[in-house]
Amino acid sequence: MIVMKKVVVVGAGAGGGLVTSKLRAKTSREEVEITVIDSTGRTDFQPSYPMVSIGLKRPSEIGVSFDNFSKTGIKPVKAKVTSINADERIVKTDTGDIPYDELILSPGAKIENEKLPNSESIGHFWDMEHSLDLRKKLINLKEGKIVIGVTSMIYKCPPVPWEMGMLLDNMYRNLGIRNRIEIKVVHWAPKPMSMFGPVISDPVTKWMEESNIEGNYGFEFSSIDPEKKKIISKKGDEENYDLAILAPPHSVPDFVKNSENLLSQRGWLDANANTFRPKKYDDIYGLGDAIAPTLGLGMAGVFAHFQADTVASLVLNDLDGIYPPFAYNKVGLCASDMGSTGWISYCDFSGKIKDNSVPFPDCGVLGSGPLFKLAHSIYEKYFLGAVYGGWIR
Numbered sequence: 187m188i189v190m191k192k193v194v195v196v197g198a199g200a201g202g203g204l205v206t207s208k209l210r211a212k213t214s215r216e217e218v219e220i221t222v223i224d225s226t227g228r229t230d231f232q233p234s235y236p237m238v239s240i241g242l243k244r245p246s247e248i249g250v251s252f253d254n255f256s257k258t259g260i261k262p263v264k265a266k267v268t269s270i271n272a273d274e275r276i277v278k279t280d281t282g283d284i285p286y287d288e289l290i291l292s293p294g295a296k297i298e299n300e301k302l303p304n305s306e307s308i309g310h311f312w313d314m315e316h317s318l319d320l321r322k323k324l325i326n327l328k329e330g331k332i333v334i335g336v337t338s339m340i341y342k343c344p345p346v347p348w349e350m351g352m353l354l355d356n357m358y359r360n361l362g363i364r365n366r367i368e369i370k371v372v373h374w375a376p377k378p379m380s381m382f383g384p385v386i387s388d389p390v391t392k393w394m395e396e397s398n399i400e401g402n403y404g405f406e407f408s409s410i411d412p413e414k415k416k417i418i419s420k421k422g423d424e425e426n427y428d429l430a431i432l433a434p435p436h437s438v439p440d441f442v443k444n445s446e447n448l449l450s451q452r453g454w455l456d457a458n459a460n461t462f463r464p465k466k467y468d469d470i471y472g473l474g475d476a477i478a479p480t481l482g483l484g485m486a487g488v489f490a491h492f493q494a495d496t497v498a499s500l501v502l503n504d505l506d507g508i509y510p511p512f513a514y515n516k517v518g519l520c521a522s523d524m525g526s527t528g529w530i531s532y533c534d535f536s537g538k539i540k541d542n543s544v545p546f547p548d549c550g551v552l553g554s555g556p557l558f559k560l561a562h563s564i565y566e567k568y569f570l571g572a573v574y575g576g577w578i579r
């Protein structure tokens with residue numbers, strides 16, 4: 187008699203969505219039950235949030251309801267995970283308990299919106315709701331100074347403040363009012379994208395100059411004064427704004443924070459870079475943004491994408507022992523659409539994962555120019571199709 191195995195995936199985003207569909211493609215519905223739990227009940231292609239803010243994309247173009255999972259024999263459960271009872275193999279949610287044989291955690295990072303003041307002159311694009319709100323603020327701004335910054339070292343998509351600078355430059359040029367809008371990136375990095383080394387930083391610095399996007403670098407955010415419209419650095423420097431676009435603090439989701447056995451020394455989801463398991467369990471796997479700080483990586487969907495290949499192979503191996511584990515490809519690929527132009531760059535993080543004191547990953551640029559804008563849209567369609575069992579919706 188076949189004993190049905192239960193695989194439970196927490197999070198239907200980049201990591202959870204991809205690992206779920208990979209597992210479904212390689213397992214029979216009679217032998218393996220796959221449940222995916224997500225509190226929002228949808229999967230968004232988050233790299234397109236900036237496009238929503240500048241009015242180029244609508245939410246329906248960049249996201250899908252996760253009810254679509256049921257078409258491919260996956261059980262979607264819209265619920266919030268509140269804790270994990272790893273000893274009894276139970277996921278506890280606000281709508282009930284869900285037992286598992288294998289558990290995959292890809293809950294991403296929690297965006298701490300409440301840590302930023304609610305103000306007409308502050309916004310961001312790190313979730314759908316705020317991307318839509320920012321769209322109104324950007325279109326209403328007819329003149330003044332936009333500051334794009336981050337409130338902490340860790341935030342989703344390290345290159346995105348500069349990409350947004352370029353998108354806004356393009357948007358206000360198209361509106362014919364660029365000469366009335368000042369755009370400035372305010373960031374802890376010493377130079378534009380310098381965390382990726384000069385191969386990346388040098389061309390981006392040139393683009394910033396050519397597009398008249400100013401910078402205040404080495405600026406570590408400390409606080410914001412919404413009355414005086416100023417952000418203040420840890421050293422006490424001030425930067426004034428008319429509209430501040432700020433990445434809110436990111437933190438580990440609460441159910442992970444409250445499970446000591448799932449936490450790494452860095453305070454994020456524990457995972458080993460080869461096994462993707464936390465030290466204490468052999469039936470739990472983690473991937474995506476929740477493990478990025480543990481591995482010393484930035485938060486990017488491309489990491490979750492390659493981790494999903496490895497985690498799926500490890501779980502398949504646990505289930506029937508015939509799939510050899512797939513080695514983790516530690517490369518990050520960035521396909522940017524920056525309005526009038528685009529580029530594809532890559533970085534190999536193998537050296538950095540082995541030794542975090544290595545100053546930057548090994549990066550290169552595959553190409554840049556208007557044609558390379560296409561890569562962003564192609565990946566968006568691939569991603570939403572791949573998650574829901576086909577190439578293109």
Ligand SMILES: Cc1cc2nc3c(=O)[nH]c(=O)nc-3n(C[C@H](O)[C@H](O)[C@H](O)COP(=O)(O)OP(=O)(O)OC[C@H]3O[C@@H](n4cnc5c(N)ncnc54)[C@H](O)[C@@H]3O)c2cc1C
Pocket residue numbers: 196197198199200201202203223224225226227228229231232233234235236265266267268292293294295311312313342343346439441473474475476485486487488489490519520521
């Ligand atoms: C503006 C922006 C631009 C970006 N650009 C790029 C880019 O160009 N390239 C790139 O590679 N990456 C980019 N990223 C980053 C990328 O989107 C993330 O790294 C990726 O989505 C992480 O995947 P994940 O599965 O770890 O988390 P997510 O995709 O965030 O998914 C986590 C899911 O878990 C769910 N969840 C969380 N907690 C619970 C709970 N307690 N109970 C139930 N469900 C829960 C959430 O609802 C969410 O759906 C960008 C992100 C943003 C915001």
